[in-house]
Amino acid sequence: MTLRATKFTPEVLLSAPRRSAAVPNPSGVKAVFTINTYSFEQHKKTSQIRLLDIESGHSTLLLDDPSFSEPTWLSDDELLLLKSGDKGSTTLAVLADVSHPGGPSRYEITSFSAGVSNIKVKKLSSTSVALAFTALTTPEGELANPETEKKPYSSAKVYTSLFFRHWDSWLTANRSSIWYTALEKQDGGKYVLAGKGPVNALSGTKLSSPVAPFGGTGDFDISTSGLVFVAKDPELNPALYTKTDLYYIPLSTFLEKKPPPPQIVDTPGLEGYTNSPTFSNSGRKVAFTRMRSNQYESDKTRLLMLPDIGDLTKVQEFYATDDGEGAWDARPDSIIWSADDTVLFTTAEKSGRTLLWKLPASPADAKDLPSQVETADGSVADLHLLGGKSPRLFVATSSLVDNSCYSVVNLSEGTNDVVSSNSKQGKTFGLSKSSTGAFTFKGAGDYDVHALVMRPSSFDENKKYPLCFLIHGGPQGAWLDSWSTRWNPAIFAEQGYVVVSPNPTGSTGYGMALQDGIAGDWGGKPYNDLVNCFESIAENLPYVDTNRAVALGASYGGYMINWIQGHPLGRKFKALVCHDGVFCTLNQWSSEELFFPLHDFKGSLYENRAAYEEWDPARFANEWATPQLVIHSELDYRLPITEGLAPFNVLQSKGIPSKLLVFPDENHVRHQYHHQPPVPLPFASLHVSRDTIPIILEAVLHPL
Structure with a gap:
């Protein structure tokens, strides 16, 4: 980063360079990453696309053309x-001699008349590389291109079954599919597309992968044995x-x-989401995760092992117990193998x-547990395995004060060095770890609840x-x-607030009992946990003035803002902010x-209406009394726009x-940013990107 801020403002947040995770080359000497920056001036x-020298931490520019993406190592x-x-x-291109002092050379392999993404490669021989990618595919199994396909004469949409739209799009007959081929290196040293x-890979099946809307490279993997992928039943x-x-092909x-x-x-007894299929280095084993429930999107993930890709019926579960709950009370996610395939990292x-x-x-x-x-x-x-003699990992992290950090973990020496x-x-x-903190308080039941704290960089305990209550x-x-560019506690703290972010009933990372406790109890224990949190702040944080407090939440957090409005805790706040929240549970x-x-x-609503x-x-709108900002999105199909219009109508x-x-x-609100941040506009304007929310909240909350 070239900028240095004297104060962390929304403009600094949005204009700060955003780095991807860096991916090391096979020898573990270099790593490649992308970085995006928005300029408010221009x-x-x-x-x-930049090249990182892992030993020195110095990076050099490879490309500054935004049309290029997904740099993937073919060789060192x-x-x-x-x-x-x-x-x-989409064009498939190669950047060669990336470490050459005079700069790399570039050539094109082939072009596709459609959008292609999520590329993965695997070396098959000294001259051959397997390639897989994903693309939108027609019902006939051909590459689809919405930009060139014939447009209908009518805008009408007709559906005869459930699941007719998802997230922000009305569904069409096209589906995502995985495609495979191989690249062959010619005598001149350049790769060409092998075969025809x-x-x-999914032609003639009813299967689609990656799984929309968030599926990507984590939904499939390739090896010298073939292709494994995740798909809806x-x-x-x-x-x-x-x-x-x-599935395996x-x-x-x-x-x-x-x-x-x-x-x-075959995974008997487990019928929920499957994630993170990862081949071993030998290509014979596959590690992956799976949930048990087929209707619980946040169920506990079980870490599983397929010891031999030749027998798909012999899946083994790590830390399995007779009661089916598992001895490790955690939800494993990403997976990588050690070089000798004897150790897993998750x-x-x-x-x-x-x-x-x-x-x-x-x-x-x-x-023993991990x-x-x-x-x-x-x-x-x-995280990635680093090549070399000693076992090392290349790890990308972020924190409440640091938006991107690369480090090398030396497993044999037990060291962790920031690169x-x-x-x-x-x-x-202008931020530091000293501004962060945490505390625990008694929850609504026989359990403790954890909360994170962010204080202003100019904090004076006297x-x-x-209070900003997230x-x-x-x-x-x-x-x-x-780090987050959506809800960043430091943005509020640098306006002069102490930010408290509690993790009440329903929260992940504190055991499945606390997480699962919210089902059927949305406004019960979670609400009472938040009441206890507010009281704990008043009693134990003398530098917080709870008479000047605001509360903000999105999605379920937005639901809780609306719930708080109708209950006593709502009168403790000077203002409330509901972002893409639930107004009426019947509208779920x-x-x-x-x-x-x-x-x-x-x-269901018709079988258990009382629970909704x-x-x-x-139901408690008659009690609403606290000033409130309502934020909602017209392309929010999970919580449609009426969930924002209705509470605003009540308030007005x-x-x-x-x-x-x-x-x-x-x-x-869970969508990753895909728009450029526009020029900050007056609050009265409605045409703004979500990335300007911190700017808007600054204007709304500053009077406190």
Whole structure:
């Protein structure tokens, strides 16, 4: 980063360079990463691909063309890239001699008349590389391109079954599919496309992968043995069930003109989401995770092992117990193998952080629970095995004060060395770890609740500060010691607030009992936990003035804001902010993912209406009295726009000071940013990107 802020403002947050995780080359000497930066002066975004020297931490520019993306190592000094072109086309290109002092050379392999993404490669021989990617595919199994396909004469949409729209899009007949091929290196040293071109691995099946809307490279993997991937069960309606299965397609050359039929991996008793399939280095084993429930999107993930890809019926579960709950009370996520395939590394949340864990790669040998591997401050975002003689990991982390940090963990020596911090551990932002803290308080039941704290960088313990009370979404989610451009506690703290971010009932990373306790009890224990948190702040944080307090939340956090409005805790705050929240729980059936209310409200609206009505914020609208900002998005199909319009109508009709902010072209709050931040506009304007929310909140909350 070249900027250095004297104060961390919304403009600094949004203009700060955003780095991707860095991916090391096979020898572990270099790493490649992308970095995006928005300029408020020029009103545009720039994008770079950079090469990091892991030993020195110094990086050099490889490309500054935003049309290039997804740099992927072919060898120690060659990168495969995607280049977006006109009318939705994509070019496959190679950047060679990336470490050459005079700069790299570039050439093109081939072009596709469609959008291509999520590339993965695997070396098959000294001259051959397997390639897989994903692309939108027509019902006939051909590459689809929405930009060039014939447009209908009518805008009408007709559907005859559930799941007709998802997240922010009305569904069409096109589906995502995985394609495979191979690249062959010629005598001149350049790669060419082998065979007659890419093959649709899922052609002739009802399967689609990656799983929308967030699926990507984590939904599939390739090896010298073939392809494994995750796909929804085609026999179950995706609106009602979360079930995704793991499939295997044996491939030896990746030039097979007709792929073998996908074979399902058998996991008896586990019927929920499947994630993170990862081949061992030998290509014979696969580690992955799976949930048990087929209607609970946040169920506990079980770490599983397929010891031999030749037998798909012999899946083994790590830490299995007779009662089916599992001995490790955590939710493993990302997975990588050690070089000799004897050790697994995985990430899992614990007490407000995403941590790195180590365990034997055989369930039979995993007699003790995983041991934690020390990493840099904050939460682990990505990890890779580093080449070399000693066992090392290249880890990307972020924290509440540092937006991107790369470090090397030496497993044999037990050391953790920071290679590069994008913000100099927060110094570039004027932030430091000393501004963060945490405390625990008694929950509504026989359990403790954890809360994170962020104080202003100019904090003086002898002064009093207003309170910013943040409520997370999910509801099965958590506030973590990690960076966010959506809800960044430091933004509020630098306006002069002390920020408290509690993780009440429903939160992840504190054991499944606390997480699962929210089902059927949305406004019960979670609300009372928040009441206890507010009281604990008043009693134990003398530098916080709870008479000057605001509360903010999004998604389920927005639900809780509306619930708080109708209950005594709502009168403790000077203002409330509800972002894409639930106004009426009965309207959960206007969502596209009906499995969510089916689980969390323990049945359907017509079979268990009382459960929906019990926790309905609209039922207590007569008690609403606190000024409120309502933020909602017109492309939010999980919580449609009426969930924002209705509470604003209530507030206005009751004469309660209130404002409505609408994003016409944005979706629900969990979406990753895909728009450039525009010029900050006056609050009265409705056409703004979600990235300007911190700016708007600054204007709204500053008077406190």
